[in-house]
Amino acid sequence: MLKSAWDQPGATEVAQATPAAPGRWRAAIWQWLAPLLLLAALVGLWELLVRVFQTPRWLLPPPSAIGHALAANSALLARHALVTTQEVAAGFAVALATGVGLALAIAYWRVAARAVYPLVIASQTIPIIAIAPLLLVWVGYDLRPKVIVVALISFFPIVVNMADGLRAVDPEMVNMLRSLGASRWQVFRKVQVPGSLPYLFSGIKIAAAASVIGAVIGEWVGASAGLGYLMVQAAPRFQTSLVFAAVLVLSALGIALFLLVAGAERLALRWHHSAKRAKALDLNP
Amino acid sequence: MASEPVLQLTAVAKAYASGQGELRVLQDVSLAVRRGELVSLIGPSGCGKSTVLNVIAGLEEPTSGSVALSTDGTTSSDGQRLGRVAYMPQKDLLLPWRTVLGNAVLGLEVQGVGLKLARQRAEALLDTFGLSGFAQEYPHNLSGGMRQRVAFLRTILADKPLVLLDEPFGALDALTRAEMQAWLLDLWAGVGRTGVLVTHDVEEALLLSHRVYVLSARPARVRQVVEVPLPWPRSRRMAATTEFAALKASILDVLWDQAGVLHA
Ligand SMILES: Nc1ncnc2c1ncn2[C@@H]1O[C@H](COP(=O)(O)OP(=O)(O)OP(=O)(O)O)[C@@H](O)[C@H]1O
Ligand SMILES: [Mg+2]
Numbered sequence: 245m246l247k248s249a250w251d252q253p254g255a256t257e258v259a260q261a262t263p264a265a266p267g268r269w270r271a272a273i274w275q276w277l278a279p280l281l282l283l284a285a286l287v288g289l290w291e292l293l294v295r296v297f298q299t300p301r302w303l304l305p306p307p308s309a310i311g312h313a314l315a316a317n318s319a320l321l322a323r324h325a326l327v328t329t330q331e332v333a334a335g336f337a338v339a340l341a342t343g344v345g346l347a348l349a350i351a352y353w354r355v356a357a358r359a360v361y362p363l364v365i366a367s368q369t370i371p372i373i374a375i376a377p378l379l380l381v382w383v384g385y386d387l388r389p390k391v392i393v394v395a396l397i398s399f400f401p402i403v404v405n406m407a408d409g410l411r412a413v414d415p416e417m418v419n420m421l422r423s424l425g426a427s428r429w430q431v432f433r434k435v436q437v438p439g440s441l442p443y444l445f446s447g448i449k450i451a452a453a454a455s456v457i458g459a460v461i462g463e464w465v466g467a468s469a470g471l472g473y474l475m476v477q478a479a480p481r482f483q484t485s486l487v488f489a490a491v492l493v494l495s496a497l498g499i500a501l502f503l504l505v506a507g508a509e510r511l512a513l514r515w516h517h518s519a520k521r522a523k524a525l526d527l528n529p
Numbered sequence: 530m531a532s533e534p535v536l537q538l539t540a541v542a543k544a545y546a547s548g549q550g551e552l553r554v555l556q557d558v559s560l561a562v563r564r565g566e567l568v569s570l571i572g573p574s575g576c577g578k579s580t581v582l583n584v585i586a587g588l589e590e591p592t593s594g595s596v597a598l599s600t601d602g603t604t605s606s607d608g609q610r611l612g613r614v615a616y617m618p619q620k621d622l623l624l625p626w627r628t629v630l631g632n633a634v635l636g637l638e639v640q641g642v643g644l645k646l647a648r649q650r651a652e653a654l655l656d657t658f659g660l661s662g663f664a665q666e667y668p669h670n671l672s673g674g675m676r677q678r679v680a681f682l683r684t685i686l687a688d689k690p691l692v693l694l695d696e697p698f699g700a701l702d703a704l705t706r707a708e709m710q711a712w713l714l715d716l717w718a719g720v721g722r723t724g725v726l727v728t729h730d731v732e733e734a735l736l737l738s739h740r741v742y743v744l745s746a747r748p749a750r751v752r753q754v755v756e757v758p759l760p761w762p763r764s765r766r767m768a769a770t771t772e773f774a775a776l777k778a779s780i781l782d783v784l785w786d787q788a789g790v791l792h793a
Contacts, residue, residue: 420622423586424687425612426639434635438626515626519669 302482313485314492320474325493327469331387331459332501335394339451342395343402344444350403351410361407368400372458376465390462390470397458398451402444409443410436442516445509452505456498471497534599535691535723536562536585541594542748543580554580555591556748562691567717567724569734571780572744573787578727579619581749582693585725587611598691612639615689619696619727621680623668629655629679630664636687651686657716658682674705685716692724698733707765710736714763731780735773736763743780746787753783 287307293299294306301309314321346364349356372393379389413436421431463472471490478486510517543555554577562568570578583589584596587610598610615636623632630651637647655661658678668676681697697713698706710733717724717737728734734741735757743753755776759767767773 414622416618416620417622417624419583419588420616420618421635421639422611423588423614423616423618424636424639430639434638435624438624441626513626515667515669518667519625 302484305485305488309485310488310492313483314489317486317489321471321489321493324469324471324474324490325497327387328456328459328463328471328494329497331390331462331470332394332455332497334387335391335458336398336451336455336501338391338395339397339399339402339455340448343399343447343451344406346399346403347406347410350407364400364403367396372397373461373465376461379462380466385466385468390459390467393462394455394458397461398455401450401454402447405443405447405450406440409440412443413439442513445505445513448505449502449509452501453498456494456501460494534561534563534597536560536599536725537595537597538581538585539595539597541581541584541591541596543577543584543589544592553748555584557750558594558744559751560742560754562723562725564690564723565721566739567726567737569726569728569738569741570744571728571731571734571741571784572749573746573784574729576744576747577749578744579695581744582616582618582695582725582727585610585693586614586616613689614691614693615684615687616693617680617684617695617697619699621668621676623676623679623683625668628665628667629660629671632668632679633682633686635683640687647686651682654682654686674701674709677701685722690723692722693727694724695727696729697726699729706733711765713737718762731777731784732768734780735759735776736765736768741780743783752787753780755780 291306291308294304305313346356346360350361350364351357376389376393379392383389383392417435417439418431421435426434459470460472460475463470464476467473471494475487475490478484478490538558538560541555541558542553544551544553546552558577558581560568560570570581572578580589584591585598596610598613624635627635630648633651633654634642634644634647637650638644642650652664655664658681660675660678660682663671663675668679671679677697681694684692684694698709701709714737726734726737728737735755736759739757741755741757742751743755744750745752757776759773
């Protein structure tokens with residue numbers, strides 16, 4: 245390869261980071277279309293089989309009936325979805341705050357690393373479903389036990405990923421900043437925080453998916469509102485279509501939360517994504 | 530040239546704890562750099578050259594011996610050297626989440642210089658460092674040579690009277706390297722800084738510096754001090770003179786002797 249003159253940096257020195265535009269569009273469309281097509285096929289097959297075998301509705305409703313239930317109960321579903329969303333949002337916020345706090349303690353305080361980290365891991369072996377009813381007894385019947393369950397389920401990936409990220413920071417980079425005269429706080433802000441953000445976002449994405457499950461578990465064991473409560477109410481009355489409709493709303497909630505986090509990640513870590521793209525192009529030119 | 534020493538290392542020794550015992554890296558390193566001088570350290574690989582710079586920069590303290598740094602009249606010794614010299618480490622260590630401009634202004638930013646002023650000062654030098662048009666690129670989009678120039682710019686912009694350069698041209702091919710050396714000579718004449726340059730290239734050491742310290746294999750001692758009598762301004766052509774060849778041969782003798790090459 246020809247090296248360009250030193251005082252005239254040419255375009256050859258920069259990795260060509262953009263492949264042909266039409267190719268990229270096609271890839272992007274396929275990325276969305278492929279799973280949607282598969283989903284549509286599966287739903288169609290479901291409708292067909294249920295009709296052919298004349299399965300009773302209370303056992304397995306066809307997708308069309310679920311669609312009807314969704315439309316007919318939209319106000320009811322929205323009301324309960326709002327409650328669940330509140331639990332998820334509050335629990336998630338608690339998980340984020342405690343998760344990041346614990347990660348900082350684990351990364352920068354030896355005693356905490358020794359004492360707290362094993363307990364954090366041990367906490368994950370406790371079956372949440374077993375302590376959820378106890379929380380009702382201890383805390384009460386309102387939103388709070390659900391918020392706690394959501395936080396318990398989703399703080400773990402945040403702590404572990406963030407602590408890993410903080411510890412993965414290149415000590416030579418830290419030294420480079422120290423040699424420039426940076427204070428500990430400046431080193432933290434300019435190297436450790438940005439360096440660990442990609443790890444934090446990985447943790448948050450896992451936590452986002454888990455937090456919806458946490459809310460449902462919390463409602464399952466005792467609640468007076470929320471999508472989990474709605475399902476518990478509907479199932480014994482054989483309103484199976486409504487149960488499925490609630491499941492659909494729940495999964496939409498989870499997906500929306502995930503996309504929200506992924507969008508924030510994209511904004512915050514533009515450098516990271518463009519680095520990944522450059523690397524991927526390097527590997528398969 | 531004034532003879533005021535900016536940097537004085539006296540019998541510096543450095544050992545690291547390792548496994549069962551200790552790893553002695555520097556045994557007896559003494560050197561002095563006066564204002565306006567560029568001094569080279571040359572030695573076998575792994576002998577402790579980077580460690581000397583780490584000690585000067587204040588990232589490490591010597592196990593024994595002393596380091597006196599008097600860049601601004603006051604002399605600072607132990608525990609006060611961080612932030613007083615501009616250090617370009619062996620690796621570029623660019624922050625991947627910052628653009629070229631963002632990396633370049635790091636030193637000024639740490640000193641509390643306003644972002645706008647810092648950017649202006651960096652932008653004014655982009656051209657000189659062969660980086661014009663690349664201000665907004667992220668490091669992973671740059672070639673190795675360009676990354677080194679960004680690290681270099683970051684170092685120069687930190688704006689300290691003493692500059693430490695650890696094999697700044699190590700990763701470059703011969704031609705680019707020669708270009709960079711010529712450029713450095715030019716730049717040095719312009720900024721009037723004092724510097725310590727680590728290199729493993731004898732010609733580079735002779736061409737760029739006032740004095741060359743030849744280090745032994747680990748643990749490093751100063752084996753030979755060579756004053757370079759070539760006139761300033763230097764030029765690449767001087768490498769063709771017999772005087773230059775004789776200097777080069779005498780340094781290589783010491784280095785090869787260290788490596789045991791002559792006895793093999
Ligand atoms: N912080 C440290 N802790 C322990 N050992 C270290 C440390 N820093 C350097 N060393 C050891 O000191 C020795 C000299 O290292 P140094 O990097 O100073 O050599 P160098 O001459 O710069 O080598 P190179 O030519 O490869 O750049 C090496 O054996 C290295 O492993
Ligand atoms: Mg080195």
